[in-house]
């Protein structure tokens with residue numbers, strides 16, 4: 224079997240803007256948990272935000288924290304109650320650990336559990352380190368054909384899958400998506416996988432509009448230059464992945480009567496809404512917070528080729544260069560940075 228060392232490398236955010244490599248004890252898997260040797264970790268906008276601003280809303284970095292939560296790896300040992308046969312499994316981890324006891328958890332809304340533990344959300348450490356523990360049932364075995372990077376990106380794909388579910392997208396639908404960043408790209412692929420045939424994605428950034436047509440979009444439009452074409456849409460669903468007030472307002476205006484508006488973007492905390500239009504068009508407005516149980520579908524879609532994630536990666540960094548990875552977004556051509564904590568065996 225694999226020998227697990229007692230200490231490991233961890234990239235720690237000491238405070239806003241300060242990252243340090245530390246040696247830390249390897250965690251011990253508890254009851255029902257597995258210990259995973261980390262493979263790849265995708266860099267999320269939230270990691271960047273904690274690094275650059277030291278907080279996201281009322282979630283504040285008050286003590287050193289390990290960032291990173293889009294993670295894949297290999298099971299190297301198991302806690303009590305977990306089959307020894309899991310050792311060696313290549314896995315992608317669903318990082319939401321809800322309490323499983325409260326009313327939200329028991330009524331199918333575990334993503335809204337008030338007692339949620341989540342990698343890289345204070346005070347919980349994340350995955351920019353060699354080893355992490357996870358509940359065994361949240362470490363999903365992935366097929367050999369799926370790369371470590373794709374397996375890690377099942378996390379942002381999950382946001383897209385959940386948004387497409389909340390938007391109730393069906394075959395032949397027209398869907399408008401604002402924002403061609405990683406999340407917009409995941410949403411575009413997710414709605415295509417549900418059968419949407421006209422997927423219009425808007426963004427100001429030329430390179431992002433160009434790229435998005437290989438990630439599910441059938442049309443990529445400029446919010447200002449193509450404003451007339453956007454305003455003429457009557458989409459079955461509008462999914463905001465920009466967090467920008469003008470995008471949300473225009474998107475609602477481009478939604479058909481009885482259509483659905485899904486707010487994924489977390490930008491402006493408040494914005495004025497066209498309530499008369501929402502009322503008279505009977506538009507349903509809903510939010511998205513992460514996802515529920517999307518890994519099995521994500522693995523199936525990625526393995527079958529209906530969704531592709533590898534091509535989304537624009538830069539790779541070793542664990543020693545987490546800080547560079549967190550600054551990768553300063554390159555306008557950057558889409559998704561990945562930290563390769565441990566390269567696949569045999570490489």
Ligand code: NAD
Pocket residue numbers: 267268382401402403404405406407425426427428431446464465466467469470486487488489490511512513514
């Ligand atoms: P990103 O910043 O990479 O992408 C946002 C894109 O929106 C950018 O390309 C930007 O140019 C574009 N944009 C800005 N104004 C616009 C406008 N008026 N019209 C069209 N496009 C416009 O971010 P991302 O990583 O893709 O994430 C998107 C959003 O989703 C973020 O706000 C993030 O916080 C949020 N998010 C929410 C959840 C959730 O569970 N609700 C999960 C993950 C991310």
Ligand code: ZN
Pocket residue numbers: 321322323324325326327328333336337338
């Ligand atoms: Zn709960």
